[in-house]
Amino acid sequence: MSVITETAVAPARERRRSGRGVWYPYLLIAPTMITLVLVSLVPFVYAIYLSFHKAKYGRVGDFIGFDNYAKLLADPQFWNSLKVAGLFVGIAVPIEFMIGLGGALILNAGVRGRSVLVPLLFIPTMMAPVVVGLLWKIMLAGSWGLISYNLLERFGWLGDQSIFASPDLALYALMFVDIWQWSPFMMLAFFAGLQALPLGPYRAAAVDGASTLRVFFKITLPMMIPLLAVIGLLRLIDAFKVFDTIFILTGGGPGVATQSPSVLAYKMTFEFWNIGEASALAVLVWAAFFVFCNVFYQIAKKKLNAF
Amino acid sequence: MNANKTSLLWTTVAVLYALVLLFPVLWMATMMVKPADVMFARPTEFLFTPTLANFDYVIAEGFAWNLLTSFVLCTVSTVLVVLIGTPAAYAFARFEMKGKDDLFLFILASRMGPPVCLVIPFYLIFTKVGLLDTFAGLTLAYMTFNLSFYVWVLRSFCRDLPVELEEAAALEGWSRPQIFMRVVFPLLRNGIVATAVLCFIFAWNEFLFAFMLGGDRIQTLPVAIPKLITAQGVRWGEVAVVGIVALLPVLAVVLLLQRHIVRGLTLGAVKG
Numbered sequence: 122m123s124v125i126t127e128t129a130v131a132p133a134r135e136r137r138r139s140g141r142g143v144w145y146p147y148l149l150i151a152p153t154m155i156t157l158v159l160v161s162l163v164p165f166v167y168a169i170y171l172s173f174h175k176a177k178y179g180r181v182g183d184f185i186g187f188d189n190y191a192k193l194l195a196d197p198q199f200w201n202s203l204k205v206a207g208l209f210v211g212i213a214v215p216i217e218f219m220i221g222l223g224g225a226l227i228l229n230a231g232v233r234g235r236s237v238l239v240p241l242l243f244i245p246t247m248m249a250p251v252v253v254g255l256l257w258k259i260m261l262a263g264s265w266g267l268i269s270y271n272l273l274e275r276f277g278w279l280g281d282q283s284i285f286a287s288p289d290l291a292l293y294a295l296m297f298v299d300i301w302q303w304s305p306f307m308m309l310a311f312f313a314g315l316q317a318l319p320l321g322p323y324r325a326a327a328v329d330g331a332s333t334l335r336v337f338f339k340i341t342l343p344m345m346i347p348l349l350a351v352i353g354l355l356r357l358i359d360a361f362k363v364f365d366t367i368f369i370l371t372g373g374g375p376g377v378a379t380q381s382p383s384v385l386a387y388k389m390t391f392e393f394w395n396i397g398e399a400s401a402l403a404v405l406v407w408a409a410f411f412v413f414c415n416v417f418y419q420i421a422k423k424k425l426n427a428f
Numbered sequence: 429m430n431a432n433k434t435s436l437l438w439t440t441v442a443v444l445y446a447l448v449l450l451f452p453v454l455w456m457a458t459m460m461v462k463p464a465d466v467m468f469a470r471p472t473e474f475l476f477t478p479t480l481a482n483f484d485y486v487i488a489e490g491f492a493w494n495l496l497t498s499f500v501l502c503t504v505s506t507v508l509v510v511l512i513g514t515p516a517a518y519a520f521a522r523f524e525m526k527g528k529d530d531l532f533l534f535i536l537a538s539r540m541g542p543p544v545c546l547v548i549p550f551y552l553i554f555t556k557v558g559l560l561d562t563f564a565g566l567t568l569a570y571m572t573f574n575l576s577f578y579v580w581v582l583r584s585f586c587r588d589l590p591v592e593l594e595e596a597a598a599l600e601g602w603s604r605p606q607i608f609m610r611v612v613f614p615l616l617r618n619g620i621v622a623t624a625v626l627c628f629i630f631a632w633n634e635f636l637f638a639f640m641l642g643g644d645r646i647q648t649l650p651v652a653i654p655k656l657i658t659a660q661g662v663r664w665g666e667v668a669v670v671g672i673v674a675l676l677p678v679l680a681v682v683l684l685l686q687r688h689i690v691r692g693l694t695l696g697a698v699k700g
Contacts, residue, residue, distance in 0.1 A: 145604055146523035153516035153579055154531065160572040161538035164549035171549065181552075224445065231435035232442045241446050243682040243689055244453060244675075249633035251650040252671040256452050259459070259664065265468040267455060305449060306693060313690045313698050351697045362542035365635045383544040390548050391640065403545035414540045418533055421697040 165407065171400035178394045189401040199402065201377050202385040205292060209381065210360045213296040213303075218353055220300070221307025226337075228308065229315045239309060246306040254369025257298045261285065262370075285371050288378045295379055298366055303356060314348040315341070347424030354417045358410065382406055453675070459668035467664050482665035491670060494652040501563065501648060502631040505570040510624050512571075513578040518612060520579065521586030522594075538576035539695070543636050546572055551640055561645050569637045574627040577695070581626070584696030585619025586612075622688035629681055632674070649674050 172189050175182035193199050228235065245253070260268045262283050269284060284294045322340045331339070364383040367373060373380035373388060380388070382402065389399035459467065461478035519525070520532060550569055551560070559565030589612065597607045638648040653670055656663040682689065691699055 142604075146519040146525050149515035149519035149523075150525070150531070152512045153535075153575060156512055156571055156575055157535060157538050160568055161541070161546075161576070162534075164546050164553065164572075165541075167549040167553060168545065171552070224442075227438045227441060230438050231431070233435060233439045234443075238442055238446055240682040240686045241450060243686065244678065245449060246693070247629060247633075247678045247682055247689070248453075249635070249650050249674050249678075251633075251635050251653060252674055255653065255667050255671055256456055259456060259668075260452050267468075267472065270468075271472060301449070301452075310690050310694055310698055317699065348698060352694060355694060355697070358540055362544070364542070364544055368635075383542055386542075386544045386548065387636075390551070396548065396552070399548055403542075403548055407541055407545050410540055410542065411537055414537050415533065417540075418536055421695075425697055 168400045168403050168407070171396055172404050174397060176397035176400070178396075181396075185397075189397040190405075193398050193401045193405070196398075198377060198380065198385060199382075202380050202382040205377075205379060206361055206381045208292060209296055209299070209363065210357055212293075213299045214353065214357055214360050216296075216300050217304045217307050217356060218349075220304040221311050221352075222349070224304070224308035225311035225315055226341075228312045239312075242305040242309055244305075245302045248302070250365030251369055253298065253302055254366045257294075257301075257366075258285075258370060261294060286375050288375050291371050291375060292379050295363075295367055295370060298370065299360060299363065302366075303360075307352065307356065310352045311345070311349070314345055314352075318344055347420060351417060351421045351425060354413065354420070358413050358417070362406075362410075456668045457672055459665055460672055462665055462668075464663075464665055482663075482669050485663065486666050486669045489655060489666075491649070491652060491673075494647055494649045495673065497646060498632060498649040501566060501570075501646070502628050504563075505567045505574060505631055506624050506628045508567065509571065509574050509578045509627050510620060513575050514582065514613075514616075514620060515608070517579045517582035518586050518608065518616075521583045522591075532580075535576045535579055536695070539573055539580060541572075543573070547636055547640050550637070554641055559641075561642055563646055566637060566642050566646055569641050570631050570634065574630055577630065577692075578623050578627055581623045581692050581696045582616075582619055584691065584699070585616060585623070588619075588699075589615050619688075622685055623692060625681055625685055626689070626692040629678060632677055 171181065173184055173186060175185050175188075228238075232238065248256075258266070260266050262269065262285055266283075284290050318341070322344075323336065326336050326340055361381075362383050363381060364387065367379055367381055367384050368387070371379045373384040383406075386399050386402045386406070389395045389402065460482060461480065462476055463479045463481065466473040466476045520528065525531070546569075554560040554565050559568070593611050593615075594607050597611050598604075602610070633650065634648075635650045638646075638651045642648065643651055649670065653667060656666045656670070
């Protein structure tokens, strides 16, 4: 880690003359820290405060201890939302991971015209989720969507029902959209990782005449594991908080079939104005995220030497 | 010879994948100039006489104003992020501080927290202090994810700079602000631009904050799209126009920034 110690940067003379040198880095981070306390810590603390109070319709009432949490844990909708998110993350992310890794290996195996392909592959990832939602509505919604009509409706596979209105299929349709949007990102991130691997071990393996599979499992995979873990974890965190595309495509429905914790918190707040309980949910989700976040940080820092 | 064949095979696979992947986007692009009556014709019409009617409606509905709102909001919030965040990123990369790891984790947590958890307290606080549906309020709210993102990623760019230059400047007797402005800043310019442009895109694409904390007077482009869902049904041609317009900055970015996108989206964990 490259760190300039105090002595290296500040000429000793200056340091002795004034104590200002020690404060320099704190001065530099002060505006950022103040802003973040304001826009991140204050809302968080306020959410904790709300979660311990009776709060409905924007009026904050009495302190009620853990009542909101108790109510939340007794709410089948809460457990349903965890199930939805669990399924979503548990199915979509591994598929994105496999497509990503496979694609990265293919890209790395001498695909031509990568300078044109790579930017194109970024497009789904960088698109606004709202536009992604509308795009897939055009493709899959109703019996009129381009794909749902031509591939499903025409062959009588779907009847008149929209995929997004089907209690059984809606969640899988959302996974499909997520996979469409994020597989290319995984691919390009893994590809960047592959490109950065040292060539030495591969030369040695070539001299030994090792098979492609053997090279992959004995050289590529072990070297890639921290990177795979970090990117997988990052995607996991992002997939868990998915909101926009669900909001646009199904609104959490039909019923509660696609109601992820984010959508549930949204509905509790802005449809039922159940602010106390929604805050309790927010605090729990936040706490869980903090744990994931920490794991991401530790792996990236220690194994990838990234931070 | 054999290597050539495999390369050709994989190139074909990759090109096919890209085509399938981007087909929906291309289809949406054709919908921009599609007349309403063939939009979802059965069977699907692939040939049609192009029309500009969709553009007329979008302009008449005042979408230019939404476009301008989005642009100004994203620009202002990004510029603020750069001004506030650049010194912090540098400090985190170069200096030892007490509790640095904890502070840094706090920044990461600000970035990672689900927006929906933030929007609840924001909404209530903003209502109280009169920031709801104001430019200042949304700018502030965007700081939560963009400032933390910016500091986190730019720090990784800072760490790539050779320390020796700064040490040499220090030995010359330059003051620290001088070292930052005259040595660090010029070297860091590319990293700053790349990270800032990603911040701009995140703000550009953002929906939930813009929807709940703005929405009426301050109406960004993504939030304005539901205006096209009318009592007579969804105006899909117009949705396509707005969607593709919203996509244009993204296209510019993927073309210009490709090397840096991976680094940005992995929060600096992977160098593109």
